[in-house]
Amino acid sequence: MNWIQVLLIAAIVTLLVYLLRSRRSAQSRAWVKVGYVVFVLAAVYAIVRPNDTTVVANWLGVDRGADLLEYALIIAFLFTTISTYMRFKDLELKYAQLARAVALDGARVPEGR
Amino acid sequence: MGDNRYHDAWIVVPAFNEASVISDVVADIRSVFENVVCVDDGSRDETSERAWQAGAYVVRHPVNLGQGAAIQTGVEFARSHPEAKVFVTFDADGQHRVQDVIRMIDRLEAEDLDIVVGTRFAGSAPKNMPRLKRLALPLIAKLSRTSRKLGLTDAHNGLRVFNRTVADGLNLTMNGMAHASEIVVLIIENGWRVAEEPVEILYTDYSMSKGQPLVNGVNIIFDGLLRRRMRR
Numbered sequence: 001m002n003w004i005q006v007l008l009i010a011a012i013v014t015l016l017v018y019l020l021r022s023r024r025s026a027q028s029r030a031w032v033k034v035g036y037v038v039f040v041l042a043a044v045y046a047i048v049r050p051n052d053t054t055v056v057a058n059w060l061g062v063d064r065g066a067d068l069l070e071y072a073l074i075i076a077f078l079f080t081t082i083s084t085y086m087r088f089k090d091l092e093l094k095y096a097q098l099a100r101a102v103a104l105d106g107a108r109v110p111e112g113r
Numbered sequence: 114m115g116d117n118r119y120h121d122a123w124i125v126v127p128a129f130n131e132a133s134v135i136s137d138v139v140a141d142i143r144s145v146f147e148n149v150v151c152v153d154d155g156s157r158d159e160t161s162e163r164a165w166q167a168g169a170y171v172v173r174h175p176v177n178l179g180q181g182a183a184i185q186t187g188v189e190f191a192r193s194h195p196e197a198k199v200f201v202t203f204d205a206d207g208q209h210r211v212q213d214v215i216r217m218i219d220r221l222e223a224e225d226l227d228i229v230v231g232t233r234f235a236g237s238a239p240k241n242m243p244r245l246k247r248l249a250l251p252l253i254a255k256l257s258r259t260s261r262k263l264g265l266t267d268a269h270n271g272l273r274v275f276n277r278t279v280a281d282g283l284n285l286t287m288n289g290m291a292h293a294s295e296i297v298v299l300i301i302e303n304g305w306r307v308a309e310e311p312v313e314i315l316y317t318d319y320s321m322s323k324g325q326p327l328v329n330g331v332n333i334i335f336d337g338l339l340r341r342r343m344r345r
Contacts, residue, residue: 096182096288099174103152103186104193108161108171 002061008071015079121198122218123148125187126169127180128205132158138207139167145211148197150190152183160205181292185285192280200280204271213312217274220310227305228279230265231272231312265309269293272312279305 046053046069053065062068124142128135128151135151142149151164155177165171172190174183184202191197199218203209209231217229273296275283282303285292300307 092288093286095176096178096185099176099178100182100186100189103172103174104190106173107190108165108173110165110168110170 004057004060004062004068004071007060008075011075012078015075016082119146119199119215119218120148121196122146122201123150123191123194123197123199124201124203124214125184125191126151126164126203126205127154127183127187128152128156128160128164129154129177129180129183130156130158130160131205132156132160132163134207135160135205136163136167138203138205139164139169141211142203142214143168145215146201148191148194150187151205152187152190154178154180154183179288179292181285181295182288184292185283188280188283192277197280198277200275200277202271202273208315209272210313210315213272213310214274217272217310217312220308221274221276224308225306226276226308228273228275228300228307229310230267230307231270232265232267232309233270233312233314234266265297265307267309270312270314275305279303 046065050065053068055065057063057065057068060068062071124146126135126138126142126149131138139149139151149169151161151169151171153161153164153171153173155174161171161173170190172186174186187202188200191200199221201214201218203214213231217231220226221229270293282299282305283296284299285295287295299305
């Protein structure tokens with residue numbers, strides 16, 4: 001098994017555990033921002049010196065830097081999909097509670113009671 | 114109207130676009146039970162009006178949320194009445210029979226249970242049930258670890274009778290059809306005493322056209338898996 005395979009699998013598992021366990025605390029939001037800054041810096045570097053990504057890729061057992069980026073993209077996509085799904089579920093529940101409060105507020109009693 | 118024996122029973126009828134049958138269903142229930150609450154789940158037709166005219170309390174979701182949410186709303190409405198002791202969920206499409214409810218309530222009280230769930234599979238396979246469902250529904254129940262633990266054969270039956278302990282503890286977070294599995298999970302988590310009562314389902318053309326396609330089972334299982342990660 002290549003190092004890249006080990007890392008990818010570990011990343012997927014870690015993301016899943018992280019996402020499924022932590023509700024969005026202030027702390028986790030802060031880490032998302034830190035991650036974003038790191039991402040921007042890395043992206044700029046990769047754009048300035050594209051061949052360096054190939055060097056990093058070679059360390060990890062991947063032939064081309066472009067392939068390495070693609071793997072990273074897939075992971076990022078999974079991360080986004082799952083977190084969006086969880087957010088939607090959360091919102092759906094709140095939305096249901098709101099609609100329920102409205103419904104109970106406007107309850108109609110049958111005539112003659 | 115109504116039998117005094119069941120004055121502390123509340124029948125919760127979740128309904129979505131059922132204007133063509135809701136009057137008959139409510140009137141049928143009201144021939145025995147005085148307290149019926151119809152939860153109109155954001156219908157675009159006359160469901161609310163007809164249920165109300167037939168003598169039901171009506172609460173109306175401003176938007177469509179799904180059957181689980183409607184049941185939760187109805188139970189919350191019913192449990193806000195301090196005298197309510199017995200709670201029943203009853204589908205609005207006319208597939209359940211009132212005499213089954215009476216039997217289930219009597220059993221709830223006689224055997225000191227917390228919840229009685231209807232089953233279609235106690236005796237022989239139900240008449241008129243589509244063949245695919247006849248094979249698939251018991252299979253789903255067997256595959257589900259939680260249902261098996263309780264010996265339940267028909268987790269997705271809409272007919273349920275329960276006491277105030279269950280009504281107060283009910284907090285359905287799955288708005289759609291996964292609420293049935295969620296109820297099973299709640300039964301286990303809270304250690305409620307549960308039994309199954311054979312009931313007859315009237316598979317009319319109408320109820321079959323409204324019933325869920327079997328493919329929805331995939332949604333039910335998927336939502337159920339996620340639910341465990343979502344709680345609190």
